[in-house]
Amino acid sequence: MEARLISDRQQWNDFVAASVCCNITQSYEWGQLAPHLGAEALYTGVVDDRGQLCAAMLVLVSRLPVLGTYFYAPRGPVIDDPSSPALGQLLDFVRQEARRRGAFMLKVEPSVPDGDESWLAALRRHGFRRTPYAMHIRHEWVLDIRPDEQTLLANMKEKWRYNIRLAARKGVSVRRGEGPADLDTFYRLYRITSERDHFFIHEKAHYEDVMRLYSEGDRAALFLAEYEGQAIAGLLALRFGRWSWYMYGASSNEHRNRMPNHLLQWTAIRWAKEHGCWYYNFRGIPDVLEEGQELWGVYIFKQGFGGYPLRFLETHDLAYKPLVYQAYRRLLDLKRWRDQQQRSRLQRQPQAQPAIGGERTAQAQRSADAHQAEAALPGASQQG
Numbered sequence: 001m002e003a004r005l006i007s008d009r010q011q012w013n014d015f016v017a018a019s020v021c022c023n024i025t026q027s028y029e030w031g032q033l034a035p036h037l038g039a040e041a042l043y044t045g046v047v048d049d050r051g052q053l054c055a056a057m058l059v060l061v062s063r064l065p066v067l068g069t070y071f072y073a074p075r076g077p078v079i080d081d082p083s084s085p086a087l088g089q090l091l092d093f094v095r096q097e098a099r100r101r102g103a104f105m106l107k108v109e110p111s112v113p114d115g116d117e118s119w120l121a122a123l124r125r126h127g128f129r130r131t132p133y134a135m136h137i138r139h140e141w142v143l144d145i146r147p148d149e150q151t152l153l154a155n156m157k158e159k160w161r162y163n164i165r166l167a168a169r170k171g172v173s174v175r176r177g178e179g180p181a182d183l184d185t186f187y188r189l190y191r192i193t194s195e196r197d198h199f200f201i202h203e204k205a206h207y208e209d210v211m212r213l214y215s216e217g218d219r220a221a222l223f224l225a226e227y228e229g230q231a232i233a234g235l236l237a238l239r240f241g242r243w244s245w246y247m248y249g250a251s252s253n254e255h256r257n258r259m260p261n262h263l264l265q266w267t268a269i270r271w272a273k274e275h276g277c278w279y280y281n282f283r284g285i286p287d288v289l290e291e292g293q294e295l296w297g298v299y300i301f302k303q304g305f306g307g308y309p310l311r312f313l314e315t316h317d318l319a320y321k322p323l324v325y326q327a328y329r330r331l332l333d334l335k336r337w338r339d340q341q342q343r344s345r346l347q348r349q350p351q352a353q354p355a356i357g358g359e360r361t362a363q364a365q366r367s368a369d370a371h372q373a374e375a376a377l378p379g380a381s382q383q384g
Contacts, residue, residue, distance in 0.1 A: 001086055003093035006045040006056065015045075015053040016078050017241030023075035023111040024240045025136075026058050029213035030074070034060055036206040042071075044094050046086040055079040055086040057108075059094060061101060067328055069103040072135060075111040075312075082110075082122035091126050095320065104324040107317050109136050114311040128316035133332050137284035138314065141299065143307035145244075145273045145280050152269070155306035160262060167225070167263035174260075174267045177222030177234070183211060186222055186234040189250035196253060207236070207248070214238055221271050225260035233260035237268040244272035245281045265305060285309060294343075 006012050009028040016026050024030060031041030039060040046055040057077035063069050071094065079087050094106060108128070112119050145152065153161055177186060187204045194201045214220035219240060225233040233251040237244055246268060251261065269280050282302040286293035289309070319325035 001046050001048050001089055003046045003089045006043040015056055019078050020080050021078040021111045022241040022243055024238050024245050025074035026076050026078050027240050031058050032213055036202055046090050055090045067324055069101050071098055071103045071106040073108045075109055082119045098320050104321040105317050105319050109315050110313050112313050114313055119313055123316045128318045131315050131317045134315040138312045139285050139287050140310050141282040141285045141302040141307055142310045143280045143305055145269055146278050157304040160304040163259040163262040164266045167259040170258040172225050172227050172258050172260050172263055174223050174225050174263055177224045185231045189234050189252055193250045223264055223267050225264050227255050235264040235268055239272055239275055239277050242278040244277040
């Protein structure tokens with residue numbers, strides 16, 4: 001076996017898509033989005049004697065003021081058997097790259113369920129330590145879309161089925177977005193949503209690149225909900241391997257009572273199903289499923305479609321420079337304390353109504369997009 005940088009996009013994607021650790025954030029194209037985050041992508045892998053990949057890890061190389069360079073593997077590494085010697089070879093190779101670049105740590109968040117003892121043992125063996133400071137929200141809502149459409153509808157809450165049909169009765173139609181003009185429309189709605197609810201979004205070029213990079217093989221879908229010829233909501237979904245993901249959603253300030261978001265989600269689910277996907281990932285929900293928790297409104301909306309919660313393995317860090325890493329952890333502890341103080345002040349204020357047809361609260365949307373933005377201090381966007 002040999003560890004090296006991988007440049008063959010098809011080889012990379014074929015391996016990741018077929019793995020039990022498949023995740024869109026380990027696809028080759030995700031690394032090509034790294035410049036929008038001020039990062040560089042390293043495609044590290046281990047090949048066997050036949051030249052076949054047996055382990056892979058997309059590493060984003062970023063830099064922090066004062067602290068310096070750090071490595072982050074979003075939902076990586078990708079390997080079916082973490083006890084395999086290939087994982088050790090992969091991590092040794094990444095360590096060499098870290099030494100060359102002066103990185104002070106590697107942060108990993110494998111795409112495996114929480115409590116996986118084989119992964120926990122492997123990470124301990126290779127020197128990783130658990131950390132409460134995650135980049136990705138650990139808890140997500142997943143719908144198994146292998147049943148037929150009638151069964152999927154029957155498994156939804158009655159009100160959700162009603163709202164899907166209500167949107168059509170109220171004159172809402174959903175069409176596939178095509179070309180720059182439709183992306184402009186979606187981005188205009190997204191800006192309206194972000195301004196209304198005070199959350200971060202990227203420049204339009206980021207979403208243009210998402211559509212461009214994943215357009216091959218129809219792996220990206222933009223849907224627009226319209227009423228009387230006017231776009232009132234939009235959704236962007238991606239698919240990779242057996243999985244699909246609800247990535248971004250937006251709505252105007254008008255006609256939200258026509259329930260366009262329920263119909264948009266159902267349309268995206270059908271699109272993923274038509275392409276042979278087994279799962280539709282609605283993404284983040286609260287870490288603790290109790291009313292009043294951040295992302296609670298998001299959870300209520302998503303769980304109405306049926307499905308189940310999926311909690312991923314906790315974040316693990318591997319310190320290459322212990323003293324710098326300790327300073328980083330102290331800064332995160334301070335950041336968490338300040339966030340908790342701010343959250344306490346916000347909770348004493350009147351609560352805002354859900355922002356997108358019950359789908360997102362302003363606070364939840366800020367949190368979700370902070371994760372997507374890969375906040376400047378890695379781990380700082382972790383929910384308290």
